[in-house]
Amino acid sequence: MAVLSTQGLGVAFGAKKAVNDFSLEVGEGQLVGLIGPNGAGKTTTIDAITGFVPATGAVTFDGTDISSFSSTQRARAGLGRTWQSSELFDDLTVMENLQVAAERIDVKGFLRDLVRPRNDDLSEMEAILDSLELTGAAGVLPTDLSHGQRKLVGVARALAARPKVLCMDEPAAGLDTEESQALGRRIRSLVDGGLSVLLIDHDMGLVLTICDYLYVLDFGQLIAEGTPAQIRADKRVITAYLGDRHGESEAEANGMPEASTSNLQEGEG
Ligand SMILES: Nc1ncnc2c1ncn2[C@@H]1O[C@H](COP(=O)(O)OP(=O)(O)OP(=O)(O)O)[C@@H](O)[C@H]1O
Ligand SMILES: [Mg+2]
Structure with a gap:
């Protein structure tokens, strides 16, 4: 059973739909990844789940619809988060x-x-x-x-x-490969100890290695979900990360270091 789920989650900033009709589930004791290129809506999703930005749709936590809860009430209920920037x-x-x-x-x-x-x-x-x-x-x-x-x-x-569920926004950002792998092992062991985690990270090697299940956002839309093996083989995911859709260089467009994108194609390395 899902301990955390969203039903048709939506967040708009003016005319821009940062997150559109997004439904996800985090099972008890599961490590679920949330990935996607820069600006895909990952942080906004966690902001909406944890109550830091107004959203449409619903958030269910531990069997209760918490959509009307403040961020403080959600935290007290056991929904934790870490922040993308230093906190x-x-x-x-x-x-x-x-x-x-x-x-x-x-x-x-x-x-x-x-x-x-x-x-x-x-x-x-x-x-x-x-x-x-x-x-x-x-x-x-x-x-x-x-x-x-x-x-x-x-x-x-x-x-x-x-927390009963911890939403983590790029905990491995800025870490070197070794530190990132060590952090991944620690997150995995926390989950194996019973914590449920929703993890955002750009390090594809990390998420594809440690997550049980992944959701992929692009321009606020869910473009794929599945196991690491399914995500690795998904053409839309590869295109979202490697495609030159913005008229920028690949690195600028996907905001990922080259090593990370090659991990996506080559597997766990
Ligand atoms: N407070 C805000 N006001 C207006 N637009 C915003 C605001 N916060 C985010 N956005 C926009 O919403 C979209 C999603 O942003 P978000 O920060 O959720 O992306 P992200 O997937 O976390 O990206 P990154 O990988 O760079 O952290 C982006 O286009 C961003 O510019
Ligand atoms: Mg972000």
Whole structure:
């Protein structure tokens, strides 16, 4: 049974339909990929699902129609997300960033002196850091971490709120191949541990390797869905990524590094 689904989701910015009549399902304990070229509507889909942009159609989470819920209500219900751009508070330590996300710190004014974390909270958050191989980073400021580690703290932060479903917007962006693969393995093991994930990423090697099922958007429209093997063989997907539809170069048109597009054609590498 789907723990998260959309029914005919639509988002318009003025006359532009950024997402059009999009229905998707994320099963319990499933890792579902959402891919597509730049501007395809991927982030807008997650914004609509998590309540950050008004949408038509419906969003069902854990058996409840949450279409009328605010973003805060959706987060409290267990629908988590990570952001495409950096989301960390640079003047809070890694542990404090996690506590803010778990709403155990008064975020207004960063009242550090009033922080009285309970020990079980601390050990739970340390376990989250451990699970992402961020052991020892709790007291560090995000600015002292590598880009890859910062991305991981973004994931840890989302996990600190104990989501049932986590929507991740390009968690591997900016990571090198090795870091990206390591992150992929960690996401996969979170899912194997029971978390359900909707994952956006441009790294085709990554998504085709770790996802159970994928949806492909182009210009706000669903152009394909299926297993990694089905997506890899889909002509419309290959055209969407490699086609020169915008009168730009291939790289500009699809916004993907060459290595990623070749992964799409050649498989997992
Ligand atoms: N707030 C906004 N106002 C107007 N147009 C927007 C807004 N947000 C997104 N768009 C447009 O909606 C379309 C979908 O954007 P979106 O950010 O969802 O794409 P994306 O698939 O996440 O792309 P990327 O891979 O570059 O992150 C784009 O054409 C974008 O310019
Ligand atoms: Mg995006």
